[in-house]
Amino acid sequence: MGRTFSPATPQFPHMLHGGDYNPEQWMDSPEILEEDIRLFREAHINCVSLGIFSWANLEPQKDVYRFEWMDKIIDKLYENGIYTVLATPSGARPQWLAQEYSEVLRVRPDGTRNLYGERHNHCYTSPVYRERVTKIDTALAKRYANHPGVILWHISNEFGGECHCELCQQAFRQWVQEKYGTLDALNHAWWSHFWSHTYTDWSQVHSPSPIGETSIHGLNLDWRRFVTHQTIDFMKTEIDAVKAVNPDIPVTTNMMTMYVYELNYFKFRDALDLISWDNYPEWHNPWGNEEVAKDCAMTHDMMRSIQKKPFLMMECTPSATNWQSVSKLKKPGMHELSVIQAIAHGADSGQYFQLRQSRGSCEKFHSAVISHTGTENTRTFQEVAQTGTDLEKLSDRVYGSDSPAQVAIIFDTENKWALDCCRGPRNAGLDYFGNIRKNYSYFWKNGITTDIVDSEFDFSGYKLVIAPMLYLFRAGIQDKLRRFVEQGGTLVTTCFTGVVNETDLCFLGEATEEKLSNVLGLWVEETDSLYDCESNHTTWNNKRYRLTELCEICHPTTCEVLSVYEEDFYAGAPVLTKNRFGKGTAYHLCATADEEFFRDFYEKLASQLQLERALETEVPKGVSLTWRESEREKLIFVQNFEGDAAALELDQPYTDMLTGETYDKNLTVDGYSFAVITPAGCI
């Protein structure tokens, strides 16, 4: 059986159910604040995230602090059994701060400084901003870090973006100088003799800009690395401030989905006690819920993998957002299913944005647990309350349990940055995420737990490692993958893998260790790009598959050729290859294939490698299986993301953890619903 992790929030070691609470909007309506507490209890809310955007109320004027209102709220919540996740307020500044110190406002890549407004757009380098943030964080910590109701620090809110001001330029120059040491090393790493862009003085180093330099790919990459570095450095000043008062309260920060933002979240691993993220899938869109559920599952898996332990889902919407192109309601059942999906993938919470809907300003139409009606008589409220009731039932057995994985897919943020700025071979799109998704699909659907890791991980515990389109090799990945295969692991790589080094310089030579040629048993000579309307084909295992986008033409050295191209001048050249290396095996797919190929290929591989599944059964359309494992039992989550009921055959009797019912041979799960089951006899 699996491990049980020590509690994420030791002062309240239970599944968290709560969300963002912004009472500063209702300071003139004490009756509303009273009513909130009653409604929270009705909704089985056990925690609130407080103070996220409270700076102007906490420090209405420079160095004038007002904590009395917050004292009352934290005390009152605690008396009612509701715990506080306390935020540092640095996500949005008060007006007075920007008015007095314009350096706190962010500068855009074209050099223009923002006016005051919005949020999340301050300079992370500004000494003034850091000083003011440290002051307010320290004051908050002194007041609340020893309060029995405060269980977790929520550092800032959704770190993101970048600043190009002169302070940031100086910090970037210093970072670059520390990294490279000499201008010669810099010019080599960035290949800046090309187009005569040679750096002759450190002061010439400047961030990429649409009105300046974008052609040096090593610079582009290093700038993104610096932005992550500087964001973490800023976050650490906040963490230091609150930990100085009480080191025992854990810290987290709420991350966003892996698709949109430009930070390398894996680098946050060591600075935080636990990982949390904000999850806003577009359920019920015309492309179908299964696709949405898959993407969402993949991000949950990545968040769990960052520290390889349970995480929190810090935000999701109780029903509709107000910012998606079409902000749809969640259909009945979808809300709880979405929370259960997070838990199935390793979350120990279901938290929302937000608890009470705001009355004005730009988020007034974002759904909330308590809507503008101000009552419990809404479908959304009742579904939230039901979710809270079920989480209470599951908590003792699920909280802190493990998600052991035998498969890892490498998703490397730095590789994404490099592909984003890579000019050629196919500027119509290389679709890195699409490639990751196609590789992930089979495992997600079939209940095979998959970690989403980056190049800095240790792969030794896995049976199968997949590196889709890993164009940029860094962090000694060649050695790690070589050792992994040598020692018996199975590796799958796909086209456009192992092309450049850490600073985006192409590897030279035919077959080289640097490109993993010996592990794959081949070397690549040319790569053809296909228009969207073009395709090639290959036949493997008696089935014909379509190939698109990129087609590598390679030379086998020691590999076995499992399938070949059927068209164009490279007909007959290898597509799928297999190479025995040491005690293991490496497969390489030379072209971009459709998801169908990956499903069939991994089905075969999963059975050869005897990968553990949640359940041995045929999985119906719309359904996904996932499992967690504690010291006592295997907890299986059957999730139905489509509107029609789905039936599964069972390999043995199972007991439903919520209803106590036992299913002998079959289980039917309603549309937008789920079941959490465990082998009968475990209860």
Ligand code: GLA
């Ligand atoms: C983000 C923010 C919240 C809120 C929600 C709306 O996740 O952290 O403050 O704006 O989006 O969906």
Ligand code: ZN
């Ligand atoms: Zn700046």
